[in-house]
Amino acid sequence: MAALQQITVDALKRSESQLAVQWHADLEASGATRNLKPEEIRQQVADFLRLLTSTLEKGGSANITTTEWDDVRHFLEKLSSQRALAGQDSQQTASFIFALKGPLFTQLQNAFADQPLLIAEQVLQMSELLDGLGLHTIRTYQKSREAVIKRQQEELLELSTPVVKLWDGVLALPMIGTLDSQRTQVVMESLLQRIVDTGAEIAIIDITGVPTVDTLVAQHLLKTVTAIRLMGADCIISGVRPQIAQTIVHLGLDLQGVVTKANLADALALALRRLGVTLTKAV
Amino acid sequence: MTVRSSGTQPIRIEQDVVLARQTARKLAQECGMRLIDLTKLVTAVSELARNTMVYGGGGDMDWQIVEDGLRVGLRLTFRDEGPGIPDLKLAMTDGWTSGGGLGLGLTGAKRLVDDFELDTSPGAGTRVTICKWT
Numbered sequence: 422m423a424a425l426q427q428i429t430v431d432a433l434k435r436s437e438s439q440l441a442v443q444w445h446a447d448l449e450a451s452g453a454t455r456n457l458k459p460e461e462i463r464q465q466v467a468d469f470l471r472l473l474t475s476t477l478e479k480g481g482s483a484n485i486t487t488t489e490w491d492d493v494r495h496f497l498e499k500l501s502s503q504r505a506l507a508g509q510d511s512q513q514t515a516s517f518i519f520a521l522k523g524p525l526f527t528q529l530q531n532a533f534a535d536q537p538l539l540i541a542e543q544v545l546q547m548s549e550l551l552d553g554l555g556l557h558t559i560r561t562y563q564k565s566r567e568a569v570i571k572r573q574q575e576e577l578l579e580l581s582t583p584v585v586k587l588w589d590g591v592l593a594l595p596m597i598g599t600l601d602s603q604r605t606q607v608v609m610e611s612l613l614q615r616i617v618d619t620g621a622e623i624a625i626i627d628i629t630g631v632p633t634v635d636t637l638v639a640q641h642l643l644k645t646v647t648a649i650r651l652m653g654a655d656c657i658i659s660g661v662r663p664q665i666a667q668t669i670v671h672l673g674l675d676l677q678g679v680v681t682k683a684n685l686a687d688a689l690a691l692a693l694r695r696l697g698v699t700l701t702k703a704v
Numbered sequence: 705m706t707v708r709s710s711g712t713q714p715i716r717i718e719q720d721v722v723l724a725r726q727t728a729r730k731l732a733q734e735c736g737m738r739l740i741d742l743t744k745l746v747t748a749v750s751e752l753a754r755n756t757m758v759y760g761g762g763g764d765m766d767w768q769i770v771e772d773g774l775r776v777g778l779r780l781t782f783r784d785e786g787p788g789i790p791d792l793k794l795a796m797t798d799g800w801t802s803g804g805g806l807g808l809g810l811t812g813a814k815r816l817v818d819d820f821e822l823d824t825s826p827g828a829g830t831r832v833t834i835c836k837w838t
Contacts (some may be wrong), residue, residue, distance in 0.1 A: 673808050
């Protein structure tokens with residue numbers, strides 16, 4: 422593969438400041454700088470050009486995975502993860518690199534004005550190099566976004582499992598959203614732990630916030646109920662709405678051994694009755 | 705019978721089952737389905753989509769909003785290129801499972817919808833088509 426000519430590198434070095442201005446203008450025009458501070462962009466543009474020319478001067482090969490390109494790669498990794506956090510999309514992040522093509526090719530045109538064959542070759546080389554760097558930016562951006570999503574999922578996992586004490590000896594677990602297996606595991610553990618900690622006799626699982634009760638959800642509920650019983654406590658499932666009840670019947674689920682109630686208030690009333698607590702209205 | 709609109713969405717990972725349910729819920733609402741029928745349909749979708757993912761090794765869900773005279777319905781096809789079902793009669797028995805479930809998903813789904821069609825052969829994948837009318 423043909424390498425970048427020294428003239429190309431020189432041209433790049435010579436016109437660094439000019440390139441920076443043009444590049445910055447192109448970035449602004451493409452809308453890739455939205456929500457970003459102008460001075461920050463200017464700094465990043467200048468830093469990247471400096472890194473790029475110094476790497477090329479040192480004779481960095483066309484393969485950007487080699488150690489000569491470490492600095493450039495790290496710079497881009499930092500840049501894309503910062504943009505991912507700032508909420509920029511992948512297109513805006515990638516166009517940081519791709520917007521350099523225009524101004525750079527113009528410079529090459531000037532440098533090789535009298536050598537049309539060479540210019541095509543050099544443009545191709547430069548283009549491949551920038552494509553590689555651009556793709557690297559996207560890859561890193563993707564990774565940063567995935568990290569953000571993963572963290573949010575974990576946060577959600579924690580958030581969605583509050584075990585609340587309704588009365589002395591009565592715990593309630595208001596379930597919300599999808600009961601996929603991983604979350605149900607967390608829920609089950611925290612409920613069982615709280616039963617041990619508080620010595621509660623009755624646990625109420627409220628499924629008002631669960632839109633779909635299918636066989637997997639039912640299986641998780643049945644397992645939880647069995648585990649609670651094994652620990653010597655009782656379990657009531659509340660929030661069984663009419664449409665859920667009918668669906669359970671059609672599915673053929675057997676919840677006969679489980680005490681269920683239509684709403685949380687009824688479940689609490691039942692729990693209190695079992696504990697021998699009577700409530701009277703103050704006159 | 706005319707098809708008003710249609711689409712496809714992939715079922716590869718666990719989150720796709722949730723997305724399939726959400727799509728079915730949205731489409732059923734568009735059809736003007738009653739809450740009880742909607743809940744039944746979404747539950748059936750949940751079962752079949754999970755089967756596609758767990759037993760079929762992933763596949764796709766095709767949806768169609770169909771019109772037949774005055775009635776409107778939602779027709780969904782779950783297809784995978786998985787191992788297929790060797791013994792259909794056994795698979796359509798309440799309480800039988802080849803995995804670790806309750807063995808009610810497939811039969812339960814059939815009871816929850818109006819039309820249910822299952823096309824499978826060992827090694828050639830599985831196609832389940834269901835339809836619920838408003």
